[in-house]
Amino acid sequence: MAVQFSGSSASSESFASLQSDLAETLASAELAVADELFSALDVIDSSAALRRSLTDPALEPAARTGVVASLFGAKAQPSTVRILEAVVSRRWGAERDLGDAVEALAVSVVAAKAERDGLQGLEALESALLSFRRTVADSHELQRALTEQQAPAEAKQKLAAALSPQVSAEARLLIDRAVTAPRGLRPSALIERFAEQIAARQQRWIAQVTVAKNLDSSYLEKLSASLDKYFGRELKLDVVVDPTVVGGIRVQVGDEVVDSTVSSRLNSLSRKISR
Structure with a gap:
């Protein structure tokens, strides 16, 4: 199932071109790159002014990539910066679409890392996510605990780890992301989105x-x-x-x-x- 964007068809076209142009980078990136992309997304999500500048079609792509370089160039790996610069150089129909693209590319990095272990690694990642989603969906108490706004992120990560103790590093990164930064969704809904993207990678x-x-x-x-x-x-x-x-x-x-x-x-x- 393709990644869905809230903006115009321009966003879907931009994302498709990103997947094509970044195919080699995404396929070879280590898990740390996905982690850095998620961290960059947190920075982008925290500032409306930054989102506007990174999606402003009146600004030249070079100006937008310059913002990325100044913010993340000294902190992130070259592959992470390359991906972020490619994202902001595209046109997006809505500000949120840029963030959704960064999130989806981070998931692509995670999936590619699992895939390098063979299809069994990708299957295990998908199964771990779905198993966690079912566990949470079956318990109103767990749903409340993971959506409690006042609860610290560390507490949610600790609970998530107790619910999924034997998962891979790839699954752990995506589960932790879903429970600490669901971006307006329920954690189980974001897990489902991640799993759908991974399933689409397997063409199902x-x-x-x-x-x-x-x-x-x-x-x-x-x-x-x-x-x-x-x-x-x-x-x-x-x-x-x-x-x-x-x-x-x-x-x-x-x-x-x-x-x-x-x-x-x-x-x-x-x-x-x-x-």
């Missing part, structure tokens, strides 16, 4: 499957094959057990929802009766 989508009770492995295999055929591509199943669905199954892939739960049919009937 994530299917969120909600059921009333656990499904056995044979049923999951049949369901996976059926959904692959229905949507016309390979899907990664992210199964969530929710007793409130009252039987049946609900599948969401992107914006498309297939809902055959009893609760859905009852709600539909109720709407018809009330008309």
